[in-house]
Amino acid sequence: MLVSYNWLKDFLKMDGVDPHALAEKLTRSGVEIASTVHPMDGLSKLVVGHILTCEKIEGTHLNKTTVDVGEDEPRQIVCGAPNVAAGQDVIVALPGAHLPGGKIKKGKIRGVQSDGMICGLQELGFADGVVPPKYADGIWVFHDPDLKAGMPVFEALGMDDYVLDFDITPNRADTSSMEGAAFEVGALIDQKPKIEEVSVQADGPDWTGDFTAVADEKIAPKYYLRKVTGVKIGESPLWLQRRLWNANIRPINNVVDATNYVMLLTGQPMHAYDARMFADTKKIEVRLAKEGEKLELLNEKLIDLDPQDIVITDGEKPFGLAGVMGGFNSEVKDDTTDVILEAAIFDPALTRKAALRHDNRTDASALFEKGINWDATQKSIDICSLLLKENADATIDEGTLKATDTVKAEKVITTTASRTNKILGTDLSMDQIVEIFHKLNFGITTNGDEYTVTVPNRRWDIFIDADLFEEVGRIYGYDNIKSTHPETGELAGGYTEEETKVRHLRNLVEGQGLSETINYSLTSEEMATTFVKKPLAKVMVNWPLNSARTTMRQNLICSLLDTAAYNFARKQNELQIFENGRVYDMEGGDYHEHEHLAAMYVGLAGQSNWQHQDEKIDFYYVKGQLEDLLEMAGVKADVEYKAEAIKGMHPTRTAAIYIDGKYVGLIGQIAPILTMTDKNFLGKEIYVYELNLDEILPLMNKGVKSKPAPKYPAVERDLSILVDQDVTDASVEAEIKDNAGKYLVQVDVIDVYEGAHLPKGKKSLAYRLTFLNEKDTLTDAVVTKAMDQVQAALEEKLSATIR
């Protein structure tokens, strides 16, 4: 809502109230003022000019005019506007004038001297949307006899005003009108606003006996009609037009402008119907639309009405979508003479839904959905009638036809001063509280600690005591409230155990050199279950924004791949990144969220260097990182890596990870079929791992039981064997561990060889076994015996040849 400072003067004494200071006060106490605009800022030398002569310049679209600008001699000005004519009062920018488009200079146009410019409103900075249609493509023409040549134009055009942009929260729609704004400003500057009361002296006959209005209280609890006749459609007076355009409303004609003006004044949307449309039935019926009914709106949009739309009909055909927009066929036209005015309260939810359903939100529908002052219906329709009488020579017929007239009782709320102070943390006396409600023009009575407030219907946002506390708090001033700290007694803050562990893991991974990413949970249906060993029932959103964001991810790798593609496209080809976040499914019909951790490695382990000591990332580098991570995280259980095929992963370079027989995640290379065919990935080797933290966190051991470093030396023995190529390291290590006795503390693979020097189908593996007796020196005999057992087992179980 754009609130005119000058218009506020109708209600309040604004002397000494600086518009910018007022804006700050409003922001701190009631409604945020997004901006305070003084339209004439930066403009100068713009005066009223009277065109004395106007003649065409041969062979051009231009006119040569002489214009009286209040100086001794008229000025010669060239003007290209199609609507320029002798006798007009116009806006003249004198040489040296500053306009939003630049400075005006004397000069010659097509060889003809021009000492200034005749302006349209847009050239003064008016938005296209507020310039009256008649002047949209030409210069502005004044019709005000009080204007004299040479006067500055700013006051006449309302540009001397300050326009405060009320950024209204949904609860404070009461300030969406000048009267509402005046009450709000009045409360802050401690003045009671002067609200105009009107009474209509009808000069036409009573029309109510000859016309019927029917409405359902549920959909239109108030429905008032008035009739005026003999309307002469024309322009509104300038004072009214400038109030409209300063509120960002385009003046159209004296009837439409009057309805818009009343809406600005009281917040009551008004509608004007051409009475001819109801001549046959002499009836207006407000009802829900019927299936199959159609309506062409004012903006020439043809809509299929919904049975939940409220429509205005002549008893048969719909003529308007109630509270949203009138129909094209009942619009006031240039030859309209008799007008039926409507002021009503429509059901807010139905109005809102209709506006949304037909994608046709209007100022009126916004007001209906946010609330209307139930006590302003009669006044609004009366003022509108009077404006038509004044501005369009209308005759007002006697009587207001009321199809419904529900009375809304004022709310009465009782609470106590002590509770008010307790909630606000203040120490206000009853007198101070009473004074605040007087400023707001609410009724208040007191009884000891108790007070009772009667809330006028213009403040429909107030229901309960907490609403009153807000009024007290904001008018007293949040700046005046002390800053204290909650007295909650001793409370130990902290993370849950799971949260602590998750943060520990994030820190460890970051310490391994990975950059943390945060990615979108929504992905494509396809990617949601790629890189997933066992896809679960998918969670999909009903109205996705696009096909790439339809489904909640069941893995993080798909997100890291998005990040990789984005980075590769920007020539960032070295990636060591991770994400910790959730994955989602609805297996079994219930929604599930699991905490995951995934990492991605592409390129070199370290940064490329001049010594050419570059380590290329491969499966084993990443596996080493994961092994380090699990060890540092305190996962003591045996971790098993089994070669498995998983969708999206390299068929022979991927392992499913099991701990204590439970699947906890995967590690491997992204499938070449993805990286080779997708130009985003340029055939890169991309390695990843992903862990289900719901499984990992319980395995993370906290707390260390210390023991001293071993006092006795360890003994190392190397073992080299020849086995079939498909024998895995894991199976060899398992045999070693099963057979090397209790002093074996470590097994390391020290060499793997497959190639020309070996028999076909064979490979050579070499291990270093470390033995340690923590209590005594190990003898050679003990170790040799252990080695013999290991060798025998390997020969027997794995057909190994000891080399």
Add this chain to the structure above:
Amino acid sequence: MDLFDRLKALREQGLNDIKEAENEKSLNDVRVKLVGKKGELTEILHQMKDVAPEKRREVGQKVNELRDLFNENLSQAKDALVEKAIEAKFEEEKIDVTLPGRRRHMGSKHPIRIIQDDLERFFIGMGYQVVQGPEIESEHYNFEMLNLPKDHPARDMQATFYVDDDHLLRSQTSPVQARTMEKHDFSKGDLKMISPGKVYRRDDDDATHSHQFMQMEGLVVGKNISLSDLKGTLELVAKHEFGQDRETRLRPSYFPFTEPSVEMDVSCFECGGKGCAICKQTGWIEVLGAGIVHPNVLSAAGIDPQVYSGFAFGLGLDRFAILKYGIDDIRDFYSDDVRFLQQFRQEED
């Protein structure tokens, strides 16, 4: 030439030979020649029989003096040669210390996470528990429990991703408030919690909108919680996050789940309050929304609003990061260009 002349000549010759020896081997040859078992000094001693007896003592003395002198010079010469050899080796080993070192990749924390971790520690220090809640939330917790009944116009304020008729991707972290209040046992003390996490809105992604972002919710419920407590707490947060010299102001606002509702602004850290593009010429930057928990919200969670009161606040972690680090496109957080991410390494604490 008598023995004295020979000794004199040997002294001159010997010292010169020592001096001129170029390496340890030639020095050793000189040593053997001068003081060796078959060396010249020994030979001179062998000729003692030809010396007059009264002079033998003097000759012997001279020979011993000369031996000592040679040995001393030989030893010094040897040390010098060793030193020279080591120096030559070091010269060979010389490197250019100005060449760059081999760098590993360094990890980095996501900027939103830096803000989140920092705020978490800040609130934990004031006794808040960090609580998590589901992202796929029921309408019941996302709306109804928060005083947003069906048909409430504020449900239009948030275009929401529904996953079925009554479940949605939570549009705010506030449902965690409702869940926590419902479970909290007030006989064990008041409730102080924060809840950070992802939230979702049906907005097309652009520089200032994201269909997914991160919020942090805070809630304190007890028997004596007031708006002044909220004001004091929020001022601490603002100063902690945006600088001790920042001014703050509370403005009335509207959230269905709080009454009164406020928003907090801090004085613009770019212009200090004079007005600039960042604060849209207002001198103030909005940082969070808050309020006194609406009695309907307390009642819905089974808490008697006549006995208990509370305050709640919600802040955008993305927004804090945007303001703190001068980020001008929210999409940067989620596209994760590594060059963008890694500049935050120095923010680590």
